[in-house]
Amino acid sequence: MPRVLRELGTVEGRLLFVIILMFVGLSLSTDSFLTLANLTSLLNNNAVNLIWAVGLLVVLIAGGIDISFAVAASVVQYLAVYVFGLMGGGNWFLGFVVCGVIGIGLGLINAVLIHGFRVISIVITIATFNAFFGLLMFFSSGRSVYLLPDWWTDRIFIFEHQSASGVWSELNLAVGVMVACVLVTWILIRFTNLGRQLYAFGDNPEAARRAGVNIALMQALAFGWMGMMAGIGGLMQVNIVKEVVPNALYGRELEVLAAVVLGGARLGGGRGSILGCILGVMFVAITQNGLNLLGISPFAFNMIIGAAILIAISSSNLSFDIRPSRRAVLQEAAK
Amino acid sequence: MQSSAQDAGTPYVLQMFSVSKTFGGVRALDDVSFEVREGEVHCLAGENGCGKSTLIKIVTGVYTPEPSADIKCFGQSIRSMSPKQSRAMGIAVIWQDLALFPHMSVAENIAFDQMVGNLPRFVRVGSRLDQVKSILDRLGVQLDLDAPLNTLPIAQRQIVAIARALMGDARLIFMDEPNASLTQSETDHLLEIVRNLSAQGVAVVFVSHRLAEVLEISSRVTVLRDGKMVGVFPTEGMTQARLTELMTGASLQQTVAARDRSAAKPVLAVENLTRHGEFENISFTIRAGEILGLTGLIGSGRTELAHSLIGMTKPDQGAIYLQGRQIKPQSIRQAIDLGIAYVSEDRLSLGLIQPQSISDNSSISVLKSLLNQIGLLSPDKQGQMVRHWINELSIKIGDPDDAVSTLSGGNQQRVVLAKWLATEPQLLILDSPTVGVDVGARAGIFRIIRHLAENGLAILLISDEVTEVLFNSDRILHMNGGRIVNEYDPRQTSVDALEVQIYA
Numbered sequence: 050m051p052r053v054l055r056e057l058g059t060v061e062g063r064l065l066f067v068i069i070l071m072f073v074g075l076s077l078s079t080d081s082f083l084t085l086a087n088l089t090s091l092l093n094n095n096a097v098n099l100i101w102a103v104g105l106l107v108v109l110i111a112g113g114i115d116i117s118f119a120v121a122a123s124v125v126q127y128l129a130v131y132v133f134g135l136m137g138g139g140n141w142f143l144g145f146v147v148c149g150v151i152g153i154g155l156g157l158i159n160a161v162l163i164h165g166f167r168v169i170s171i172v173i174t175i176a177t178f179n180a181f182f183g184l185l186m187f188f189s190s191g192r193s194v195y196l197l198p199d200w201w202t203d204r205i206f207i208f209e210h211q212s213a214s215g216v217w218s219e220l221n222l223a224v225g226v227m228v229a230c231v232l233v234t235w236i237l238i239r240f241t242n243l244g245r246q247l248y249a250f251g252d253n254p255e256a257a258r259r260a261g262v263n264i265a266l267m268q269a270l271a272f273g274w275m276g277m278m279a280g281i282g283g284l285m286q287v288n289i290v291k292e293v294v295p296n297a298l299y300g301r302e303l304e305v306l307a308a309v310v311l312g313g314a315r316l317g318g319g320r321g322s323i324l325g326c327i328l329g330v331m332f333v334a335i336t337q338n339g340l341n342l343l344g345i346s347p348f349a350f351n352m353i354i355g356a357a358i359l360i361a362i363s364s365s366n367l368s369f370d371i372r373p374s375r376r377a378v379l380q381e382a383a384k
Numbered sequence: 385m386q387s388s389a390q391d392a393g394t395p396y397v398l399q400m401f402s403v404s405k406t407f408g409g410v411r412a413l414d415d416v417s418f419e420v421r422e423g424e425v426h427c428l429a430g431e432n433g434c435g436k437s438t439l440i441k442i443v444t445g446v447y448t449p450e451p452s453a454d455i456k457c458f459g460q461s462i463r464s465m466s467p468k469q470s471r472a473m474g475i476a477v478i479w480q481d482l483a484l485f486p487h488m489s490v491a492e493n494i495a496f497d498q499m500v501g502n503l504p505r506f507v508r509v510g511s512r513l514d515q516v517k518s519i520l521d522r523l524g525v526q527l528d529l530d531a532p533l534n535t536l537p538i539a540q541r542q543i544v545a546i547a548r549a550l551m552g553d554a555r556l557i558f559m560d561e562p563n564a565s566l567t568q569s570e571t572d573h574l575l576e577i578v579r580n581l582s583a584q585g586v587a588v589v590f591v592s593h594r595l596a597e598v599l600e601i602s603s604r605v606t607v608l609r610d611g612k613m614v615g616v617f618p619t620e621g622m623t624q625a626r627l628t629e630l631m632t633g634a635s636l637q638q639t640v641a642a643r644d645r646s647a648a649k650p651v652l653a654v655e656n657l658t659r660h661g662e663f664e665n666i667s668f669t670i671r672a673g674e675i676l677g678l679t680g681l682i683g684s685g686r687t688e689l690a691h692s693l694i695g696m697t698k699p700d701q702g703a704i705y706l707q708g709r710q711i712k713p714q715s716i717r718q719a720i721d722l723g724i725a726y727v728s729e730d731r732l733s734l735g736l737i738q739p740q741s742i743s744d745n746s747s748i749s750v751l752k753s754l755l756n757q758i759g760l761l762s763p764d765k766q767g768q769m770v771r772h773w774i775n776e777l778s779i780k781i782g783d784p785d786d787a788v789s790t791l792s793g794g795n796q797q798r799v800v801l802a803k804w805l806a807t808e809p810q811l812l813i814l815d816s817p818t819v820g821v822d823v824g825a826r827a828g829i830f831r832i833i834r835h836l837a838e839n840g841l842a843i844l845l846i847s848d849e850v851t852e853v854l855f856n857s858d859r860i861l862h863m864n865g866g867r868i869v870n871e872y873d874p875r876q877t878s879v880d881a882l883e884v885q886i887y888a
Contacts, residue, residue, distance in 0.1 A: 242507050245492065245499045249485050256483035261468060261500045319487040 060313030060361065061325045068328060071335050079342045085210060085218040087338070093289070095334040096223035097282045099327065101305045102312075103234040104278025106326045109309060110238060111271035112251035112318025113163065113170035117178040118275055119302040121155040122283030124181050126293045129284065130194050138198050148280035155181070156276020160268040170272075178302075185295050194293040201284075202291040223285040230278060235323040243270060251318025307354050308333045311361050332357070394421045397556050397587050398475075399456040403449050405438055412438045413449075416613045418606055420556060423585045425578060427598045427619070428558075430608035430631055431825075432792050436591050439608070440558050444477050445470040458555070471497070476549035480561040482541055484548075486534035490527050491516050494547045512551075519547045522584070523577050539570035546577065556587045567682035568848055568887065575601050595624050609633055624851075638851065641834060642858045642874040645674040650708070651842035652811050654693075657702035662688035663866040666702070670811065670842040675833065677857030677874075678846045679886060685866040686846050687729060690813050693844075694719040694726045707810065720749060725804035729815040729846075735800040736788050743770045743784035746802040773802035777832055794825025801832065812836065815846045830856050850882045862886060 076083040101118060108115045128151050133139035139147070155177075162173045208220035238244035250257040250267045258264055287293055312329025314321030336357075337350055398420045405413040413435045420426050430436050441447045445465035449455070455462050457473055465473075484493050492499075495512040513529065520527060525543050533541060542562060549557050562574060575597060578588050592598045599605070599619050607614040607630045614630050625638065648671035657666040663685035670676045680686050692699045695713030704711050706722055713719040719726070728735050736745055747754060747766050754769065756762040770784050779798045781791065788799055797817060804812065814833070818826045833856065837843055847853050853860050854874050862870040862885060870885065 240506050240508070241504050242499045242501055243504050245496075245507060248488060249496060249499070252485040252487045253483065255481075256485060259467075259479070259483050260497055261471075263502050266502055315487070319485065 061322060061328060064312065064325065064328045064332060068332055068335065071339065075335070075339045075342065082339070082342055085212065086216050089218045089220050091334055091338055092224050093221045095330055096221065096227040097286050098305055098308065099227050099330045100230045100278050100282040100285065102309050102326050102330050103231055103323065104275040105305055105309050106314055106321050106323070107234060107238060107247065107274045108271045109314040109316065110251050110318060110321045111247045111267055112254060113271055114174065114316065115159065115170065115272065115275050116174040116302055117159065117181055118279040119298040120178055120182040120185065121152065121276065122279040122286065123295055123298045124155060124185050125151045125280040125283040126287055127185060127189060130197065130293055133198055140200055144201065144284055145281065148284040149277050152276040152280020153273045154276065156272040156279065157269060160272035164265050164268045182299065189295045191295055193295065197287065197291065197293065201287055221289060223289055226281065226285055230281060231323060231327065238323070247271060248319055304333065307358055311358060394423065395459070396420065396456070397422050397458055398443065401454040403439070403442060403453045405442065405447060405449055411611050414611045416608065420587045420589060422587055423582050424587050424604065425582050425602040426587065426589045427602040427605040428589055428591045429595070429605050429627060434608040435611040436608060440477060440560065440591065443470065443475060471552055474553055474555035476552060476554035477558040478545045478549060478560065478562065482545045484533055484541060484545060487532055489530050490533060490536070490544055491529040493533050493544050494519065494551050496548065497552050515551065516547070519550045522550065523547060524580060539566055539573065542574060543577065554586065558589045558591065560591045562590065562592065569681065571597050595627055599624065599627065607631055638855045640855055640874045645671045645858055648672045648674065651706065653705040655703045657692065657699050657704065659688065659692055659697060659699045666868055668861060668868065670844060672840045672842055673837050674859070675837050675843045675845055675857045677853030677860040678844060678863060679848060679850065679853045679860060680863035681848065681886065684863040686863050687815055690726060690815055690846060693813065694724055720807050723810035724813065725807055725809035726813045727800050727804055727815060727817060729819065736796060738789040739787050741785045742781055742788055742799055745788050746770050746773055746799055746806060749803050750806045769806060773806060777802055792825065793821045794828060797821050797829055798832070809841070811842045811844065813844045813846070818852060850879055850886060854879055854882055
């Protein structure tokens, strides 16, 4: 089967097609969609989602799921505020290290519980989701933090442009961090032996175990990576909104999960790609943006995402299967 | 076929003496010896639970043998092995479930063992493509290397598993039940590949229930029974019957049991049944108490015909009569209500819900009849029904609440039978009822089938194992290319004559 045909048949190929249609449609039907200002703000607003999405992708590939990462990111934000206070300020470098390490630590709690007690990840992460959130609300008393180190809240632009009419377009630091996270994750899952073992472990855990894959390491890698992305995402989120609010990220996990699943990651493990992940987040982002620009009620958004997931999942199981039918195979065999 | 590796001069790749292993007081292996020569095709035979898998697990380092063991591998004396060591020495096992990765590409599956390791390093996608290609050339097969594994049929996945073993420079390959799910022609192709490997000096050990093929290709057979060594025998001059006797320790005389049922009332009559592309103009009758054998190669339309009889597919032309009344089953549910039961070929995955209890599995098709006055499931009625069939089919179980997965293949097959018999069918269709069931247990299953027929049940027995249909049917229909090409009376034909008809 030619490679092009196979790519067209993939979830990624179809999603790309849909996104192109949406892109063209919105460009023609609204004045403001295809403007530099709108596209850059789309990127700024979705950078954190994509950072989390690539972390979650790694977990899904390894056959797990993580419900706890968004509240874990909030926990990281609070702990980081505390740590920077002790340090007397901190800076960007320490920011990445502290948030990354705390995030990895929270991810490893999930990994240890899942591997140690042999409990499926959805149960463990629902438990840690509640535990993290409960502890956070308890110790923070639900109070937000607005007094933050200056380096953390200062806006840093990696791209600035003023149009002839005086409208500014700019890209935040978060977008640069997002690109880096996507690249590093891509390298991990595509070009390292660890990444390939993650796929294998997610695909057929028993076969992977028999082949000598270190299962504990795989769980630690998947959830540790997710934790690191949660921490980094949390760090960048504060840079964008300039405050730490304990329940600000509550509920974001499902939005990100929807995007990753739309991008073709399989909930049973073993399948998923960075491209699909990017496209999934793009689809969600453009849908939301498009509804805004078209002046449609924001409540339609959840409806559309829900319908899109149903269509994506059922169509990948039904009509787009380009393998020969059973009957054709039998006829061939009978010859 | 005898390989030249039988020559006494050929060095041994593996020698094991006095190997014993005890699990919680049960002697799984008791003073067993096992030797394989370079390039030899060796058969390891024995019933389920005889210690075959324990022996393989010792060779591959999963289990440690008791200290009495003396193991020499490629001339090197070793106490025990780790799985890693075993692989490094060139021993590979192809498990029955193949242990492959369905969503990864063929190439990645073949080269996967080179990816394993805890230390991160870069791997270039396709870097080992040349090596993979040269191995497939060695095997004389062509596969689409980029295709995801799950798009390949089982037979080709098996070849992927063999290629994967060779990728690790395997010089001794164990194949666990390699032909259990293969058709005759696929098995032939597999044996061809094994012959090829043997000629290249790779030793292959077959662990198999299907003895005919194995006897044909291997030069020696080691027989185990209840963890003890029965002996090592040359396959030259060995018959299936003799080998079965060695494996079970009992002489299983197989005789033609056919009776003339032509006077009985017809239960099922099929007239000119056609489904284009699958089968054409099929007409036959099964009478009460008759076992009708239906044989033919895969693709001959035998399973497809069964699917139309039970309403899974719709025939294009023709008519089906049950007890003289024309029926047109639209669904399996309807077929069950009409009195047709179908035990599928792939019973382990389709016929049973493995983690559920024996009791729930055997009552799942008849839940409606087990309700009490207020429409809830009655545990009493269920218990009664389950006990009845456990006794009737002499299923060996601990507790009806145990999971089906804890039973042996033969007993699982009986649970499937119980499930269908509980629907009180008039016609029972059995598709390859003994796939994955060992020789001793097969006789038990056929005793039950015969007993059911004597009580008036009409039975359609579909199988591509010639001995099975010959010894257990009252009449035999032969399908080829979607048509019934011949009918035989088992009393007037023989295994050899039938084999020539079917395979030639």
